[in-house]
Amino acid sequence: xxxxxxxxADAVTDASESPWAGFVARRIGRLVVSLWVLVTASxxxxxxxxxxxxRAALGNSAPGALIEARREALGLNDPxxxxxxxxxxxxxxxxxxxxxxxxxxxxxVIGDRxxxxxxxxxxxxxxxxxxxxxxxxxxGVLTRGGRRRRTELAFTSTSIVVAAIPEFLxxxxxxxxxxxxxxxxxxxxxxxxxSYVLPVVSMALGSAAILSRIVRVEMLxxxxxxxxxxxRAKRLPNWMIYFRHALPNALTATLTIGGLMLSAMVAxxxxxxxxxxxxxxxxxxxxxxxxxxxPVVQGVVLVYGLGVLLVNLLVDIALGMLDPRSTIKES
Amino acid sequence: MSTSKTAxxxxxxxxxxxxxxxxxxxxxxxxxxxxxxxxxxxxxxxxGQAEEINTRAILQGPSPEHPVGTDSLGRDLFFxxxxxxxxxxxxxxxxxxxxxxxxLVLGAVPSLLSRRIGRLVTAFVNIxxxxxxxxxxxxxxxxFGVGQTGAVLAIGFxxxxxxxxxxxTLIATQSxxxxxxxxxxxxxxxxxxxxxxxxxNIAEPLVVTATIGAGxxxxxxxxxxxxxxxxxxxxxxxxxxxxxxxxxIYLHPMAALAPGLAVVIAGLAFNLFGExxxxxxxxxxxxxxKGAAPQRVRPTAVESSADVEPSTSSRESSAVLTxxxxxxxxxxxxxxITPVRGVSFSLAQGEAVxxxxxxxxxKTQTALALAQLVEYPGSVTAxxxxxxxxxxxxxxxxxxxxxxGTSFAMVFQDPMKSFNPTMRIGTQLAEVAQRHQxxxxxxxxxxxxxxxxxxRVPAAERRLRQYPHEFSGGMRQRAMIGMGIMGNPAxxxxxxxxxxxxxxxxxxxxxxxxxxxxxNNVAILLISHDLTLVGQVCERVLVMxxxxxxxxxxxxxxxxxxxxxYTQALxxxxxxxxxxxxxxxxxxxxxxADPSNVPAGCAFASRCPKADDHCTREDPQLVQQxxxxxxxxxxxxRGTGQRVSVELKLPAAALQGEAS
Numbered sequence: 001x002x003x004x005x006x007x008x009a010d011a012v013t014d015a016s017e018s019p020w021a022g023f024v025a026r027r028i029g030r031l032v033v034s035l036w037v038l039v040t041a042s043x044x045x046x047x048x049x050x051x052x053x054x055r056a057a058l059g060n061s062a063p064g065a066l067i068e069a070r071r072e073a074l075g076l077n078d079p080x081x082x083x084x085x086x087x088x089x090x091x092x093x094x095x096x097x098x099x100x101x102x103x104x105x106x107x108x109v110i111g112d113r114x115x116x117x118x119x120x121x122x123x124x125x126x127x128x129x130x131x132x133x134x135x136x137x138x139x140g141v142l143t144r145g146g147r148r149r150r151t152e153l154a155f156t157s158t159s160i161v162v163a164a165i166p167e168f169l170x171x172x173x174x175x176x177x178x179x180x181x182x183x184x185x186x187x188x189x190x191x192x193x194x195s196y197v198l199p200v201v202s203m204a205l206g207s208a209a210i211l212s213r214i215v216r217v218e219m220l221x222x223x224x225x226x227x228x229x230x231x232r233a234k235r236l237p238n239w240m241i242y243f244r245h246a247l248p249n250a251l252t253a254t255l256t257i258g259g260l261m262l263s264a265m266v267a268x269x270x271x272x273x274x275x276x277x278x279x280x281x282x283x284x285x286x287x288x289x290x291x292x293x294x295p296v297v298q299g300v301v302l303v304y305g306l307g308v309l310l311v312n313l314l315v316d317i318a319l320g321m322l323d324p325r326s327t328i329k330e331s
Numbered sequence: 332m333s334t335s336k337t338a339x340x341x342x343x344x345x346x347x348x349x350x351x352x353x354x355x356x357x358x359x360x361x362x363x364x365x366x367x368x369x370x371x372x373x374x375x376x377x378x379g380q381a382e383e384i385n386t387r388a389i390l391q392g393p394s395p396e397h398p399v400g401t402d403s404l405g406r407d408l409f410f411x412x413x414x415x416x417x418x419x420x421x422x423x424x425x426x427x428x429x430x431x432x433x434x435l436v437l438g439a440v441p442s443l444l445s446r447r448i449g450r451l452v453t454a455f456v457n458i459x460x461x462x463x464x465x466x467x468x469x470x471x472x473x474x475f476g477v478g479q480t481g482a483v484l485a486i487g488f489x490x491x492x493x494x495x496x497x498x499x500t501l502i503a504t505q506s507x508x509x510x511x512x513x514x515x516x517x518x519x520x521x522x523x524x525x526x527x528x529x530x531x532n533i534a535e536p537l538v539v540t541a542t543i544g545a546g547x548x549x550x551x552x553x554x555x556x557x558x559x560x561x562x563x564x565x566x567x568x569x570x571x572x573x574x575x576x577x578x579x580i581y582l583h584p585m586a587a588l589a590p591g592l593a594v595v596i597a598g599l600a601f602n603l604f605g606e607x608x609x610x611x612x613x614x615x616x617x618x619x620x621k622g623a624a625p626q627r628v629r630p631t632a633v634e635s636s637a638d639v640e641p642s643t644s645s646r647e648s649s650a651v652l653t654x655x656x657x658x659x660x661x662x663x664x665x666x667x668i669t670p671v672r673g674v675s676f677s678l679a680q681g682e683a684v685x686x687x688x689x690x691x692x693x694k695t696q697t698a699l700a701l702a703q704l705v706e707y708p709g710s711v712t713a714x715x716x717x718x719x720x721x722x723x724x725x726x727x728x729x730x731x732x733x734x735x736g737t738s739f740a741m742v743f744q745d746p747m748k749s750f751n752p753t754m755r756i757g758t759q760l761a762e763v764a765q766r767h768q769x770x771x772x773x774x775x776x777x778x779x780x781x782x783x784x785x786x787r788v789p790a791a792e793r794r795l796r797q798y799p800h801e802f803s804g805g806m807r808q809r810a811m812i813g814m815g816i817m818g819n820p821a822x823x824x825x826x827x828x829x830x831x832x833x834x835x836x837x838x839x840x841x842x843x844x845x846x847x848x849x850x851n852n853v854a855i856l857l858i859s860h861d862l863t864l865v866g867q868v869c870e871r872v873l874v875m876x877x878x879x880x881x882x883x884x885x886x887x888x889x890x891x892x893x894x895x896x897y898t899q900a901l902x903x904x905x906x907x908x909x910x911x912x913x914x915x916x917x918x919x920x921x922x923x924a925d926p927s928n929v930p931a932g933c934a935f936a937s938r939c940p941k942a943d944d945h946c947t948r949e950d951p952q953l954v955q956q957x958x959x960x961x962x963x964x965x966x967x968x969r970g971t972g973q974r975v976s977v978e979l980k981l982p983a984a985a986l987q988g989e990a991s
Contacts, residue, residue: 034458049474146708164598164602226743230741240762252753264463
């Protein structure tokens with residue numbers, strides 16, 4: 001902890017030299033605070049469970065000796081502050097505890113499952129961006145200044161309906177049509193490239209719908225900005241005005257929402273993984289909750305939370321690079 | 332307070348009714364009503380059928396007898412689906428209720444307790460909001476145990492942070508309002524203020540958000556139950572049915588699809604209804620003109636009216652720009668609005684002409700129309716528009732684009748907004764030369780540095796690498812002018828170039844424009860509401876009123892030889908060193924003509940001391956009075972140039988206009 005505070009302090013002194021360093025330092029400082037809240041929350045999880053978590057996990061018929069042994073192994077007999085200290089110590093060393101059902105280290109369980117989830121969320125986000133940026137930008141250009149009202153209405157209502165369908169229901173629908181009826185893709189599992197299509201698409205579509213609406217709205221407001229008029233006064237060709245002058249400005253705001261979506265997607269994997277029996281963290285956390293394997297749940301929640309925090313940090317930094325004003329604004 | 336409360340309630344009822352009248356509002360309200368009715372009635376009516384076990388009809392597909400099929404115990408899935416509405420909706424509403432209550436408390440705490448605790452709560456809420464709801468729900472599901480109660484608490488607590496954030500924002504906005512400040516001064520305590528004054532005013536947006544939130548909770552519940560973390564058998568909601576149906580999606584897909592569809596429809600009903608009401612709350616009209624995005628509108632040619640001649644032929648031979656019968660109009664709610672109504676003039680090489688007039692007189696639209704930058708849905712017509720001898724009314728061509736790009740420069744009013752914030756100044760300057768002058772990037776940047784030096788921006792090379800926000804306002808306007816002279820401009824149109832700058836910087840920018848004009852023989856069209864400023868820089872002045880040029884005179888004549896009463900009134904409104912500062916500043920009495928409803932006859936008549944019947948009947952044309960002096964007035968007479976003596980009588984109509 002002291003290393004972290006020292007680091008933050010150093011970074012803050014640097015801030016006086018360059019706004020960029022100060023900006024990054026503040027963001028990392030925020031990450032550290034959030035991380036601490038997250039770690040503490042995941043530590044308290046077991047302690048907040050009413051009654052004895054070990055008895056809850058092992059069942060009422062479990063012999064007293066076994067329960068006592070488990071309590072000892074989990075360190076639940078130590079005073080709370082000591083447990084907290086041990087927990088933090090373990091985390092620094094990469095030790096997330098031991099699964100109560102499989103006796104494997106939690107870190108190993110997560111390490112085995114993380115890549116599958118990472119792939120799913122990453123590919124889905126990529127697909128959502130690849131769909132929404134061109135579609136949204138095109139829609140913005142086509143419907144700017146209130147023209148093509150019908151196109152706008154069709155686009156808006158379609159995107160609202162698509163966005164309203166939760167990923168896992170979309171997944172069920174897609175499985176029915178493309179796997180059961182048409183047989184193009186496997187119903188479940190993670191094997192060849194074809195098995196990625198349905199999970200990735202079902203996660204990406206809703207986000208793509210929301211994101212493309214945001215891109216369109218941002219594009220509209222940017223196209224109405226004074227600096228776009230300046231670009232037109234320079235008689236630049238339209239493609240230059242749209243791609244060089246308008247799009248980067250439209251994307252800065254999109255990126256903020258996109259980041260929120262990526263973190264929502266991290267959670268969305270949980271449901272979609274269960275539809276497709278995808279061997280990722282999502283199916284692990286559900287089975288662990290049902291099996292009351294608390295150390296695993298604790299570890300997975302921590303990993304998910306860290307993922308969300310990192311995504312937010314990356315978005316903030318990317319935003320700072322795209323729009324140089326955002327680094328200055330806060331100081 | 333009670334009156335304001337009832338007023339608020341009445342307004343709320345009116346708005347919700349208004350939402351019902353929109354197509355989306357009506358459909359979603361009907362959907363929502365059916366879902367809610369079904370939720371209440373279905374469990375009472377059909378619980379028996381839904382739970383009747385029939386071992387002879389296990390896992391059947393859809394049939395006339397069982398429209399959705401049967402489950403593994405032979406129970407009719409259609410009835411189960413209907414009955415499940417009750418539990419699904421009940422749980423969603425319960426979770427939303429918890430979310431709203433916890434959120435309200437968390438959101439109100441910062442305004443009730445000490446500042447430090449408040450900050451702590453706010454920080455906590457901010458962190459919690461950043462985490463996806465489902466993740467929080469699973470976290471809480473662990474703590475509260477797997478099952479119905481646990482899931483309700485879990486989803487409730489998971490939605491709380493966003494409600495807390497909303498409450499905080501709403502309270503913060505309300506607290507700044509006058510009546511809250513008054514209540515504070517009157518000694519009303521914090522809790523009292525919150526409950527009696529603030530809460531009633533933020534109730535509506537909260538209810539609307541809660542409606543949308545109920546839809547999301549419904550979906551979240553379906554998710555948890557589907558994962559097996561929500562409703563446990565033998566109880567069942569839609570998520571549970573989906574969970575059971577998905578195992579056999581190969582055999583009878585309806586068992587999985589039907590509950591999925593039910594969830595989507597019910598979720599949509601809540602969401603759409605909430606959105607429809609939310610729209611009536613803020614009710615910003617989507618295209619209120621301001622948000623309208625630009626479009627290049629090409630001026631179209633119209634027949635020339637014979638009696639309006641732009642200017643003398645001697646001037647035309649060296650004209651940089653010639654325009655006749657320029658009209659600009661926009662569609663308005665009550666017929667077209669015409670900010671420019673027949674402007675004709677021409678600009679000679681190296682001539683500096685000022686365009687003056689009150690705001691709304693059509694100066695800026697004239698400038699934009701000349702530059703062919705009028706924004707959609709505006710339309711531009713003219714009988715003649717020529718730039719450097721090139722007709723601008725025909726369709727655009729690359730050659731025309733290049734000519735305009737290199738020879739027609741624009742300087743806009745607000746240098747803060749006129750540069751692209753995400754591009755370096757150098758890039759923005761260089762692209763003109765790269766595009767139109769065939770330079771490569773390095774040459775173009777060298778030219779840009781040279782141009783920045785020409786507009787006296789120090790450390791030009793370093794400045795090129797900077798972003799607009801690193802420039803001061805005056806420096807930005809210099810850079811904007813520098814961008815204009817990247818090519819070889821024959822004309823610089825400057826629309827209020829110094830309005831956004833402070834006085835000392837104003838002078839520098841004006842001097843810069845004059846220098847460029849002198850050194851390069853560039854014509855300047857300077858748009859301004861400031862007569863003094865125009866007099867300093869320009870040789871000729873065009874006075875605009877209600878979309879027309881009412882007087883065109885040499886700048887030297889401005890002070891003492893103006894002929895139009897409007898010009899004289901504008902002059903009278905200019906304060907100088909001798910102005911008595913104990914008197915209120917002189918203004919042009921009355922209101923400018925409304926461009927959507929320009930009166931017949933002379934548009935200035937209602938404000939004019941010399942107006943008579945003729946003026947209100949017939950519109951005066953801009954005619955030559957003496958060499959280089961045109962005026963559109965039935966009673967042109969020389970002003971004395973003495974400010975005090977120009978005293979305008981206020982016509983009754985104008986007075987009424989002022990009062991209303």
